[in-house]
Amino acid sequence: MAIVLSDLQLLLDAAELGSFSQTAAKHGWTQPQVSQRIAQLESSLGTRLFSRHRRGAEPTAACLAFLPAARAALEALADGREQLGVGQGLPKLRLACLPSLAGVIFGPLLRKLADAPLEIRCDTDHSPQILQQLLAGTLDIGFVLQRPAVSGIAQEALGESPIVAVVCATHPLAGERGLSLRELAAHPLAPQRWGDAAEDLVRRLRPLRQSNSPIHLLQPATAARDLALWHGYVAFVPRLAVREELAQGLLHELDLAEPELGRWRVVMAWRGGKRRDAAKERALAAARQLARDWRVD
Numbered sequence: 603m604a605i606v607l608s609d610l611q612l613l614l615d616a617a618e619l620g621s622f623s624q625t626a627a628k629h630g631w632t633q634p635q636v637s638q639r640i641a642q643l644e645s646s647l648g649t650r651l652f653s654r655h656r657r658g659a660e661p662t663a664a665c666l667a668f669l670p671a672a673r674a675a676l677e678a679l680a681d682g683r684e685q686l687g688v689g690q691g692l693p694k695l696r697l698a699c700l701p702s703l704a705g706v707i708f709g710p711l712l713r714k715l716a717d718a719p720l721e722i723r724c725d726t727d728h729s730p731q732i733l734q735q736l737l738a739g740t741l742d743i744g745f746v747l748q749r750p751a752v753s754g755i756a757q758e759a760l761g762e763s764p765i766v767a768v769v770c771a772t773h774p775l776a777g778e779r780g781l782s783l784r785e786l787a788a789h790p791l792a793p794q795r796w797g798d799a800a801e802d803l804v805r806r807l808r809p810l811r812q813s814n815s816p817i818h819l820l821q822p823a824t825a826a827r828d829l830a831l832w833h834g835y836v837a838f839v840p841r842l843a844v845r846e847e848l849a850q851g852l853l854h855e856l857d858l859a860e861p862e863l864g865r866w867r868v869v870m871a872w873r874g875g876k877r878r879d880a881a882k883e884r885a886l887a888a889a890r891q892l893a894r895d896w897r898v899d
Contacts, residue, residue: 609640693720696741697711736755743871773789799864841855
């Protein structure tokens with residue numbers, strides 16, 4: 603028996619409300635009509651979705667396991683309808699990046715593409731998932747940190763950014779020169795987890811602490827930035843992730859006696875193909891221009 607998509611919405615509402623009568627009232631139906639539709643859905647799926655009792659209806663474990671798929675189906679339908687509505691005929695591009703790259707990539711890139719005749723959907727995810735989506739064709743362009751080569755995926759380095767220690771302009775360390783890690787370790791610390799080198803930095807800092815207070819690795823970079831801006835922390839972040847705050851004087855980059863702490867290597871990735879895609883090429887060109895802006899700064 604075919605599953606009617608409207609029944610999936612009934613299922614979501616009944617699971618949320620825990621009551622067939624309340625679900626019926628929401629849809630302007632009667633309670634027996636909702637019970638009948640849920641029973642038909644249970645028959646189609648071959649499993650019991652609700653435990654009925656005097657106080658209402660409680661979703662079964664099978665129901666709870668099925669809810670994400672039901673929600674995804676309805677969201678896919680809504681997205682398809684949207685494609686047929688506003689912006690019909692415009693090319694669509696799907697972009698994704700690491701959460702820490704969102705502020706660095708999405709806003710500036712969309713400003714460069716503001717007049718382009720295309721619509722862009724932006725999302726965040728981890729690097730392996732972004733590459734998988736590129737291979738599956740559900741994503742057009744991804745922005746990740748440097749990864750091993752993947753067959754079928756073109757990767758282009760956009761730029762590198764050193765890891766720096768930053769504090770707010772009023773911090774007692776601001777303006778000091780030749781600071782050691784021991785001097786930094788006397789203050790609250792907020793290292794962003796930019797890679798394996800971040801773990802090494804924490805291991806170096808921990809024995810330098812004057813107390814047993816913990817050192818938390820943070821993600822994304824904005825979390826470490828905010829602790830430096832508003833709560834007196836020393837944050838260890840890629841310079842690129844705080845370039846605006848440094849330019850405005852909200853944050854101050856500390857002068858360290860230490861060698862370079864590490865680097866952030868930003869890579870643009872996309873699925874290669876023989877057929878020309880003008881919208882994707884325009885976005886790739888805009889990202890390359892954005893990378894040139896980074897180098898000028």
